[in-house]
Amino acid sequence: MAEKTPVLETRKLGISFGGLKAVNDFNIKIYPGELVGLIGPNGAGKTTVFNLLTGVYAPTEGTVILDGQPLNGKKTYQFVAAGVARTFQNIRLFRNMTVIENVKAAFTKDVGYNLFHASFRTKKFWETEKKLTDKAMELLDICGLADKADVLASSLPYGRQRKLEIARALATDMKLLLLDEPAAGMNPTETAELLECINTIRKRFGVAILLIEHDMSLVMNICQWIQVIDYGQTIASGLPEEIAANPRVIAAYLGE
Amino acid sequence: MKKLGRTGQGYLLNTIIIVLLFTAAQLVTAAFGGEGSFKLVLVPSIWQCCYLMILAASLNLVLGFLGQLSLGHCGFMAVGAYTAALLSLACERAELFKDKEGVVFILVLFACVLAAGILSALIGLLVGIPALRLKGDYLAIITLGFGMIIINIINNLPFCGQDGLALGSAAASLYKNGLGFGTKSKVEFLWAALLVTIISITLMFMFVRSKYGRAIRAIRDDEIAAAASGINTSYYKVLTFAYSAFFAGVAGALYSCTNATLSTSSFAFTNGGILNSTFIVVMVVLGGMGSITGSVAAAVIMFFINYQIKNGSWVDALPAAVQAVFQYPMLVYAIVLIVVIMFRPRGIFGSYEFSLINLKRDLKAALERRAAARSERKEARSNG
């Protein structure tokens, strides 16, 4: 594995708000197809890491390297173009758009037609739109939302809204998927469905996934590698069983 | 023949209807053109409706679809109006056309409309790039500021003049030399106004029903999520702003066609006339933020109400107090706006688009929803 380029690599990534170092010296390497968990107590800086990895925040130190390409000073949409997509902890859907439109909106950067084609409804326009609809339906199918394609995103039940966020992220055609507490607030059935969905995605697209999750059993079950942060510092990283036995991790979670 | 999908059928139906209406308008104009109230009232009203429709729809792109409140929209309209007027005067001076006749004049007319749109779009670009870095209240106030500056600069340009074009150094009545149409020409060139309006509305409709529309509605609903979905938010915002300014400019060109003189006071933000930026906001909100057809309908309805309040004979029969209120129609519009906002924050039609081919389906759905709501109420009542 070591000779492959990692999908994601960060070097000494850090950000301070005012005097507070929210994330400090964060280093991670994720290889294609891996599923890595990022865990830590509340307020440890997990979501801030995601914001750094997607260009929502600009780091005050260090670099994010995606597929060998450093992304310093790039904007969020350029991070997405480089191959990273995410979901949000507090669901952020396009609430007044239909389910299928949510997915199609995420295709925007790859749509080949321009204003001329759109204005005069050329053949290229129709063909592209047809292709987009088919692709969107395929993604919705994977996430079990095909039957709800034409309803408003805001009218979906909570669990399905989370899945729609995943479908939308998939539409960006990414190499690395960041999932921010995808199972939060879900009941066991929904969580099981979500796991299945994640597995399908890995098999189908071969993407790497970085996962923030509070549900320990879920993380221990599915992740191949786990990194633990607390107060913005990495306190441990390793295989699930190593993490479960690590005294520093246990201390951090018990608040010692 | 290739099979058409439902969308294709809808487009075909709309095209047929529009062509039929357009032809009918031509025939009616040919039949009644020279006479009475048709010439003096109806045709000028249609001209005014035309630019109001374009204006409302173009503001809706920014307000309803992109979700940003721009208060400087009339500034772009002013740019368009002055561009078209000055260009037409220049062409007349260069003796390209005379007495508004001939093919050359028609070409000049369309060139003026196009030039108005393009210059407005350029200014829109210039304004949009710095302004759209801001959001919400700050964007509203910065666009307001830009609108004021545009008006102020036009006022101070030597060839435009504070007191309007007719008195400025252009020193020529638009009626006589430029684009400004008298009632006779308004009848004669009604087709041009209709054509420009149809094309403008269609282009805006095509814009919102494409990747562009999806992108900007995504930005409206959640800008951070839109960026995280790979949408270049700044690009689409500025593009939409410039696109909207283009059509505001086109509306301005039509406006200068209907007037003998131009004066910047008609485009100012703080002005009680029908054309101020607030009135356009009223039209957009009434028609529904996010509905082009709603804006078109609202423009016509608002124009009609405004006309009736000012000129209708039935007004004389009303009590004196009501008549006194009607003297200040903006008072009525302000109340209507507040009431609509209170009960339907996204406007009367919301984002519903009126469509001929889906009319039956939508009507049925609406009736069913109503029946369901009614039975629900009934049930709630019987349950105590």
Place this chain on the structure above:
Amino acid sequence: MSTFIQTLIVGIRLGSVYALVALGYTMVYGIIRLINFAHGDFIMVGGYTMIFTVPVALALGLPAWAAVAAAAVVCALVGMGTELIAYRPVRKKGSNMTALITAIAMSLFLENLAQAIPAIGPNPKVASQIFAPGGIEIGTVTLEYTTIFTIIISAVVMLLLYWFTQRTRMGRAMRCVAEDKAAATLMGINVNNTILLTFAIGSGLAAVAALMYMAQYPRIYTTMGSLLGLKAFVSAVLGGIGIIPGAVLGGVVIGLVESFTTSYISSSMADTFVFLILIIVLVLKPAGIMGKNVGEKV
């Protein structure tokens, strides 16, 4: 040199009126994040009230400026009414943008309502002399009494307001609500009443501003508040909206810019420069001179 000093004095006088109006904008914005477009029209309300109350004050043997008390009460009532009837219901249901549209509609409503009231009407009215005419001559520069009073009254009002927000119970409640409504509720502060109080004070200040304005330009008309209000709002943004000393600073800067462009460049370009400054500040430092930038939480 004397032109320069005269321009400076005019600028400060103008600026102190803008500052007073800007305080009203900034207080309301600070507490409910709404640009109260109708605030400029509260000045108009104050102006027209004084048209009627100044003669009464004179008849009672009081100085003309005492009429401002009645105007302040009327303005405060109008301000509170606006909040109760329009802003509060919309705030509960709609977004930021719908609230802003409501504010614009309220402004339009007040301007046109004034025109529709027979006692006011669409034609401008001439106000009577507020302060004693004349002034003090210092060398080649004349310092009018109006100017002296305007600057002194503005300064006193601003200091009082600052003391009120920093030192009194109700002032602290206002700052709490501005900071965090939910937390303020938990601390036992009645948020709605506090907002209402803010509107009352802000609108009352508009009446004082109306007095100053009338003393300088004795002409009252229904749209007098809109441009004045806009410039005052620009001042508030310039200084950093929501910050009381910022509004004062912004007001003085805008007043100086306007008076210097008028006398050294062109009077018709003065507004352009005022708005140009707004744009430059918004683009370079959106939070204003004294404000702090706050990012959106993800």
